[in-house]
Amino acid sequence: MIRTEELLLNVGPQHPSTHGVFRIIVKLDGEVITEATPVMGYLHRGTEKLAENLNFTQIIPYTDRMDYVSAMTNNYVLCHAVEKMMGLEIPERAEFLRLIVMEMQRIASHLVWWGTYLLDIGAISPFLYAFSDRERILGLFNELCGARLTYNYMRVGGVKWDAPEGWIDRVKTLVKDMYNRLDEYHNLVSGNEIFLSRIKGVGQYDAETAINYGLSGANLRCTGVQWDLRKAEPYSLYDRFQFDVPVGKNGDCFDRYQIRMAEIEQSLRILDQALEQFPGDGETMGKVPRVIRPPAGEIYVRIESPRGEIGCHIVSKGKAEPYRLKFRRPSFVNLQILPKLLVGENMTNLVTILGGIDIVLGEVDC
Amino acid sequence: MQHFWDKSLSWGTAGIFVAAAIGVLAVVIFFVTYAIYFERKFIGWMQYRKGPNRTGPLGLLQTVADVSKLLLKEDTIPKKADRGLFILAPALAFIPSFAVLAFIPYTLNLQFADLNVGFLYYIALSGITTIAIVVAGWASNNKYSLLGGMRSAAQMISYEVPLVMSVVGVVMMSGSLNLRDIVISQEGYFWHWNFLPQILGFGIFLIAAVSELNRTPFDLPEAESELVAGYHVEYSGFRFAFFMLTEYIYVYAIASLTTILFLGGWNSPIPALDFVPGLIWFFLKFAVIVFCLFWIRATFPRLRVDQLMGLAWKALLPLAILNIFLTAIGIEWIG
Numbered sequence: 058m059i060r061t062e063e064l065l066l067n068v069g070p071q072h073p074s075t076h077g078v079f080r081i082i083v084k085l086d087g088e089v090i091t092e093a094t095p096v097m098g099y100l101h102r103g104t105e106k107l108a109e110n111l112n113f114t115q116i117i118p119y120t121d122r123m124d125y126v127s128a129m130t131n132n133y134v135l136c137h138a139v140e141k142m143m144g145l146e147i148p149e150r151a152e153f154l155r156l157i158v159m160e161m162q163r164i165a166s167h168l169v170w171w172g173t174y175l176l177d178i179g180a181i182s183p184f185l186y187a188f189s190d191r192e193r194i195l196g197l198f199n200e201l202c203g204a205r206l207t208y209n210y211m212r213v214g215g216v217k218w219d220a221p222e223g224w225i226d227r228v229k230t231l232v233k234d235m236y237n238r239l240d241e242y243h244n245l246v247s248g249n250e251i252f253l254s255r256i257k258g259v260g261q262y263d264a265e266t267a268i269n270y271g272l273s274g275a276n277l278r279c280t281g282v283q284w285d286l287r288k289a290e291p292y293s294l295y296d297r298f299q300f301d302v303p304v305g306k307n308g309d310c311f312d313r314y315q316i317r318m319a320e321i322e323q324s325l326r327i328l329d330q331a332l333e334q335f336p337g338d339g340e341t342m343g344k345v346p347r348v349i350r351p352p353a354g355e356i357y358v359r360i361e362s363p364r365g366e367i368g369c370h371i372v373s374k375g376k377a378e379p380y381r382l383k384f385r386r387p388s389f390v391n392l393q394i395l396p397k398l399l400v401g402e403n404m405t406n407l408v409t410i411l412g413g414i415d416i417v418l419g420e421v422d423c
Numbered sequence: 424m425q426h427f428w429d430k431s432l433s434w435g436t437a438g439i440f441v442a443a444a445i446g447v448l449a450v451v452i453f454f455v456t457y458a459i460y461f462e463r464k465f466i467g468w469m470q471y472r473k474g475p476n477r478t479g480p481l482g483l484l485q486t487v488a489d490v491s492k493l494l495l496k497e498d499t500i501p502k503k504a505d506r507g508l509f510i511l512a513p514a515l516a517f518i519p520s521f522a523v524l525a526f527i528p529y530t531l532n533l534q535f536a537d538l539n540v541g542f543l544y545y546i547a548l549s550g551i552t553t554i555a556i557v558v559a560g561w562a563s564n565n566k567y568s569l570l571g572g573m574r575s576a577a578q579m580i581s582y583e584v585p586l587v588m589s590v591v592g593v594v595m596m597s598g599s600l601n602l603r604d605i606v607i608s609q610e611g612y613f614w615h616w617n618f619l620p621q622i623l624g625f626g627i628f629l630i631a632a633v634s635e636l637n638r639t640p641f642d643l644p645e646a647e648s649e650l651v652a653g654y655h656v657e658y659s660g661f662r663f664a665f666f667m668l669t670e671y672i673y674v675y676a677i678a679s680l681t682t683i684l685f686l687g688g689w690n691s692p693i694p695a696l697d698f699v700p701g702l703i704w705f706f707l708k709f710a711v712i713v714f715c716l717f718w719i720r721a722t723f724p725r726l727r728v729d730q731l732m733g734l735a736w737k738a739l740l741p742l743a744i745l746n747i748f749l750t751a752i753g754i755e756w757i758g
Contacts, residue, residue: 064566064569066566066567066570072651073651085570088570088574088728175724178724178725179639179640179642179723179724179725179726180639180722180723180724180725181466181470181639181720181721182466182469182470182721182722185470185471185472186470186471189471249723249724251640251723251724251725251726252724254726254727254730255724255725255726255727255730403727403728403729404570404728405643405727405728406727
């Protein structure tokens with residue numbers, strides 16, 4: 058007699074498509090997933106607890122290691138929270154530098170996503186194309202702060218280093234080249250029939266579900282909700298620049314893809330304007346007391362990271378160290394919808410959907 | 424080789440056959456070595472990389488080094504694997520892949536065996552490799568392997584049907600399953616070749632062939648991103664090398680087959696180039712097909728399982744049958 062049984066498959070923590078040490082236990086009926094249980098925490102380093110014994114400048118390098126694909130935005134959210142608590146004035150040149158590196162970081166981060174997502178779907182070349190462009194951005198960051206991944210660039214009150222000679226011009230060339238490269242990417246990939254058939258209609262959810270799950274970033278905007286903190290609650294200098302917030306309408310992987318690609322273009326637009334208005338000279342560090350002691354109280358600050366809303370909640374007792382520090386990590390929150398999306402899909406779509414959410418495990422586990 | 428078949432078996436003829444077989448094996452191993460090298464080089468160039476360039480001049484010894492490494496590696500067999508089948512599977516995959524090369528006519532006279540049912544022989548033997556892959560997937564006692572093996576079985580069975588059907592048109596036009604006769608029926612220049620009247624069959628054949636080879640965009644049995652490595656996830660050392668070897672020998676076989684069935688075998692494309700020997704023409708056409716396979720790999724993403732089956736049964740098979748009808752009508756009306 059033929060008997061069928063469900064197959065319990067352990068995907069990860071060592072698996073090429075989990076983008077790090079993420080584990081999903083899936084029950085398979087043939088190749089169709091009937092149940093998925095994500096297991097996380099393999100990369101947990103206790104950043105928030107460690108921060109309680111560090112002063113604010115010392116915490117900044119730890120934020121680099123949360124979302125290591127987008128360290129600049131992490132730097133910013135912490136500095137921004139402290140500055141807001143202390144009511145500090147940031148020199149314009151510093152703020153411009155911060156905005157420029159954040160937008161460059163957004164492009165770099167989306168490029169990583171684009172390359173690895175196509176790698177998940179089985180195309181190997183886009184990965185190398187994307188990384189060769191990202192390499193240029195990392196090279197520029199390297200010139201700026203001497204690191205390629207964990208920058209430790211921003212400080213409470215400004216930035217650590219001023220832009221070196223000719224750096225702004227090199228960024229301008231990069232932006233100009235990136236427009237062409239983006240066109241090339243669209244030519245190469247965006248119209249590919251196999252690619253479209255792989256991602257259209259996959260991992261679909263509506264706006265209500267997205268909001269109930271607390272999704273943010275491209276994962277929220279793909280359902281048609283126009284919510285980008287750069288527009289909704291402008292921080293830094295974003296209110297000075299013209300840019301659009303791309304939204305989708307179907308809430309599937311294809312819309313998420315489109316949005317991320319469009320966001321690269323919008324970031325380039327912002328960079329265009331920011332580089333044009335970049336002040337010729339000025340301070341890069343504001344007037345900051347030697348020891349940073351935010352007044353007793355609480356603050357929650359949120360900004361738009363490439364992955365969504367990254368938040369920083371500081372509870373201060375007026376000491377140099379935070380009493381409690383809590384990061385709202387978009388990867389962690391966005392990931393929670395995964396088990397719901399996976400039921401009824403096959404193994405191949407598992408990779409498509411997980412990749413579409415765009416997680417960074419350093420941020421999920423923090 | 425043909426006249427040897429007619430002689431009675433003696434030590435002399437047997438010796439010649441063994442020597443010829445070793446010769447073919449050497450050619451094939453050489454091809455595989457440099458096919459891998461050129462695949463890595465081409466894909467490297469397409470991806471802004473240099474490809475292998477360290478081992479030997481221009482990296483030419485890279486594959487040799489890789490194979491030596493595989494030879495020296497510890498041979499591991501998982502504890503809970505089905506030992507007998509696990510050892511059998513690589514051999515079972517390799518033997519038919521090498522056996523199918525016997526019938527390929529490189530020129531009018533250079534052919535190992537002139538089989539009357541050459542094409543059917545290819546299909547029949549290559550089917551055995553599918554069994555080997557399923558066996559490998561099963562014997563490894565690994566869930567990823569099993570999924571890869573299952574996929575592979577489903578895929579290869581599905582794509583063999585349109586593959587065979589797409590060649591029926593060619594067979595109808597030449598009136599023979601003998602590959603040598605098929606090339607002879609295309610005698611002449613490129614407008615005599617089968618790929619023009621059989622353009623539909625040619626397209627279907629190429630797609631189905633890529634799928635038979637388990638190459639991108641049909642590399643689902645070893646889909647790296649979801650199944651890690653598919654059916655050979657537990658294999659290491661030389662057993663793994665055998666699976667790789669099998670894959671590349673099939674590349675060799677399919678490229679040869681395409682050349683023979685659709686591109687006029689050893690015939691030169693235009694009268695002005697008649698002075699070039701047939702073997703070189705065969706090799707050039709063969710090289711173009713192999714290059715296309717590499718090119719496709721660098722360009723396309725992978726299909727999904729259900730889409731793969733849909734493509735075989737809903738698109739390729741009806742088109743192949745349509746091609747047979749059109750060929751029949753063509754032969755009836757035009758002659």
